Structure formats: structure tokens, C-alpha cells
Amino acid sequence: MASQKTLFGERLLDITSDVVRDFVKRYDTPRIYVFFSGGKDSAASLASVVYAGDSVVKRVHVVYNTLVGNTHSINVKQSRKILESLGFTEFETIDSPPYVRVTAAIHRGVRVLHIRARSRHGEDFWQSVKRWGIPVKLASGHRWCYNEFKEKHWDRLPATNSYRYVVVGVKITDSHWRRKRWQGSINNVKAFRMKSRGRTDIAISPILRLTSEQVWWLLEEAGLKQHLGSYEMCGDSLNCTFCPFRSTSKQLRVLRCALRIGNGPEIARRAQQALQSLRTTKDTLTRRKANEWLQQIQHVLLEK
Numbered sequence: 001m002a003s004q005k006t007l008f009g010e011r012l013l014d015i016t017s018d019v020v021r022d023f024v025k026r027y028d029t030p031r032i033y034v035f036f037s038g039g040k041d042s043a044a045s046l047a048s049v050v051y052a053g054d055s056v057v058k059r060v061h062v063v064y065n066t067l068v069g070n071t072h073s074i075n076v077k078q079s080r081k082i083l084e085s086l087g088f089t090e091f092e093t094i095d096s097p098p099y100v101r102v103t104a105a106i107h108r109g110v111r112v113l114h115i116r117a118r119s120r121h122g123e124d125f126w127q128s129v130k131r132w133g134i135p136v137k138l139a140s141g142h143r144w145c146y147n148e149f150k151e152k153h154w155d156r157l158p159a160t161n162s163y164r165y166v167v168v169g170v171k172i173t174d175s176h177w178r179r180k181r182w183q184g185s186i187n188n189v190k191a192f193r194m195k196s197r198g199r200t201d202i203a204i205s206p207i208l209r210l211t212s213e214q215v216w217w218l219l220e221e222a223g224l225k226q227h228l229g230s231y232e233m234c235g236d237s238l239n240c241t242f243c244p245f246r247s248t249s250k251q252l253r254v255l256r257c258a259l260r261i262g263n264g265p266e267i268a269r270r271a272q273q274a275l276q277s278l279r280t281t282k283d284t285l286t287r288r289k290a291n292e293w294l295q296q297i298q299h300v301l302l303e304k
Contacts, residue, residue: 012218016048016206019188020167023204024056027165031106032059033157034167035150038079039237040228041169041207044215047222048206049167050086062088062112063157067149069124069270072238073262074230081227088112097122102156119148126274133278133286134244145240159199170205173212182208233257241267244289251293255300268297 024032034049036042050057064079080091093114094101105113119128128148129135135143157164172179182190188208192201207215219225230238234257235250241258243251259268271293278290 011221012210012214013047013051013221016044016210016218017051017053019206020048020052020056020204022187023165023189024052024059027202029160029163029165030059031061031158031160032056032165032167033154034060034062035154035169036062036064036079036083037169037237037239038064038075038082038230039169039239040212040215040219040231041171043082043169043224043228044207044210044218044222045167045169045205046082046086047218047224051222057087061106061110061157063115063154064112065115065117065150065153067125067145067240068116068118069126070145070240070242070267072230072241072258072264072267074234074258075238078227078230078237082224083112085224085227086222096153096156099153099156102153103158106158115153117149117153120152124270125149126270129274130277133281133283134289136244136285155197162199164199164201166201166203168203168205169207171207171210171212171215173210242271242293248292248296252296252299255296256303259297259300268301272297 032049034042034046036046046062049060062083064083066076083089083091088111091112091114092105092108092110093116094105095116095118096102097118097120102113102115118124119131121128121131123131125145128145132144135145170178170182172182182205184190185208188206189202189204192203193199194201207218210218216225219228228237230236234254236246236254238254238258241254241264246254258264275290275294275297278286279294281287281290
């Protein structure tokens with residue numbers, strides 16, 4: 001039998017849950033939001049919260065966004081299994097916008113809020129692609145898909161005295177931008193001041209300094225690895241079936257898995273309609289990515 005993998009002689013789950021306990025003890029906030037995507041990193045952070053104990057869990061509201069038109073049904077099923085395994089058995093699903101539904105759900109005490117997100121115009125992902133083109137990074141480091149399908153909904157989560165306390169699944173090994181954004185964090189905690197909104201987010205990532213390999217160790221300790229089958233099947237969580245920042249080879253692997261099962265055929269149909277309209281756009285990046293995705297879809301659908 002293989003020996004238990006540890007870091008400095010401790011289980012990773014014990015280390016990360018201690019980080020969460022210290023966070024809650026320091027700020028003693030009555031409400032904590034855990035942003036969850038159904039992927040391995042957010043699952044690891046949520047497990048760290050749960051293993052921090054009942055005094056922490058009773059404050060938690062899990063917020064799970066799916067992007068209408070781009071999130072695969074595999075991700076939804078996987079997310080439910082993870083949440084149920086961690087003791088979250090009651091869900092409420094809302095369609096947003098209107099954004100007021102997000103605020104109302106939290107005030108009702110909803111513990112797991114599944115937001116079926118659309119853009120500010122009420123459009124799904126592919127209608128938004130027609131409007132704005134393929135999502136690319138902004139100067140802030142965010143993409144329009146993040147702003148429209150996640151952040152605009154999260155902005156409606158009630159704050160406590162102008163502060164909002166959130167748990168995320170971010171690793172500084174993910175990208176240079178994330179290392180820079182979390183530079184200066186102390187005990188995996190960083191304050192993000194939203195000047196235009198008059199609010200400060202106090203954010204913690206229990207897994208901030210872990211590697212991807214260590215995250216998988218933690219998930220195994222928490223008994224969650226078995227529920228993350230989308231990675232073995234498709235190499236991804238499928239919260240976004242299409243993502244412009246995947247490598248060409250990884251995106252093709254995702255599509256080979258995703259487009260033939262569940263709501264995959266419908267995603268493929270919607271994608272083809274939107275991407276065809278971008279083939280003559282003046283934006284070079286959008287045109288090139290649209291043609292690439294169309295070729296990948298065609299390749300997958302023609303494979304036997």
C-alpha cells in the first residue's frame with residue numbers, strides 16, 4: 001500500500017483547512033462566499049473550507065456559475081456530486097439577469113446558489129460572441145466572458161459593512177498574471193478594493209501556493225478525486241467547453257470528448273452558427289480563432 005503523501009509531515013488538507021480557520025478567526029465574518037466552478041482547484045478550496053469545521057461551514061454560501069451555451073452538462077453533474085460529497089445537498093438554481101435574483105437568494109439563506117448566467121443583454125455565450133467577438137483579455141486581466149457571466153452576477157452578492165469575504169481556487173503557478181495579482185498576499189489572503197463599487201473583497205485561496213500535483217493529492221485526501229472524471233475523459237472541467245486560452249491540441253481533446261455526449265451536440269450547433277458570422281470580421285485574432293474552432297468542430301463531427 002502506498003504511503004500517504006505529506007508536505008513537511010502534514011496532510012495537505014490539514015494545512016489548507018488551518019489556513020481557512022485562521023482566516024475566519026481573524027475576520028469573524030458572518031458570511032463567506034465560496035466561488036466554485038466544478039473544477040479541481042475550486043473543489044480543493046471548497047474541501048479546505050469544509051474540513052475547517054462546522055463553525056466555518058455554517059457561514060458558507062457556495063456560488064456556482066454556469067455559462068449558458070458554453071458549460072457542458074458533464075460539469076453540472078460533476079459539480080453536484082462534489083457538493084453532495086462535501087455535505088451540500090440543497091441547491092437553488094436561478095437564471096440571471098435580472099441580477100436582483102442573486103441578492104434575493106442569498107438573503108433567503110440559500111447555501112448553494114447555481115447561477116445560470118447570461119450577459120447583461122440576456123444573451124447566452126454564443127449570442128455574446130456574435131456581439132463582442134472571441135473573448136480576449138482586457139487591460140485588467142479579465143475577459144468579457146468573465147465580466148459578463150461571472151463578475152456582474154457576483155457584484156450583487158451582499159457585502160458586510162462594505163466588505164465581502166470570498167474563497168477562491170487560485171494558484172500562483174497558473175499564470176504570470178495571477179502571480180502578479182496576488183503579489184504581497186499574506187497567509188494566502190489578499191484585499192482587492194473595488195473603488196467604482198465602494199467595496200473591498202477580502203479574498204483567500206487556500207491552495208494559492210500549491211502545484212497542480214499537490215492539488216490532486218489534496219483531492220484524494222478529501223475523497224473527491226473520483227468525482228472529477230471530466231479530467232480523465234476530456235482533460236478539463238468543462239465549465240467552459242470552448243476557451244480561447246487553451247492550446248489547440250488541448251481544445252481539440254476537449255471537443256472530441258464533449259461534443260458527442262450530453263448537451264455537446266447543441267453546443268456544437270450554437271457554436272457553428274456564431275463562428276460562421278465571424279469569419280469575415282476585421283479583427284484578425286477573432287477571425288483566426290473562429291476559423292480554428294470551426295475546423296476543430298468539423299473535424300470532430302466527421303470522426304467516426
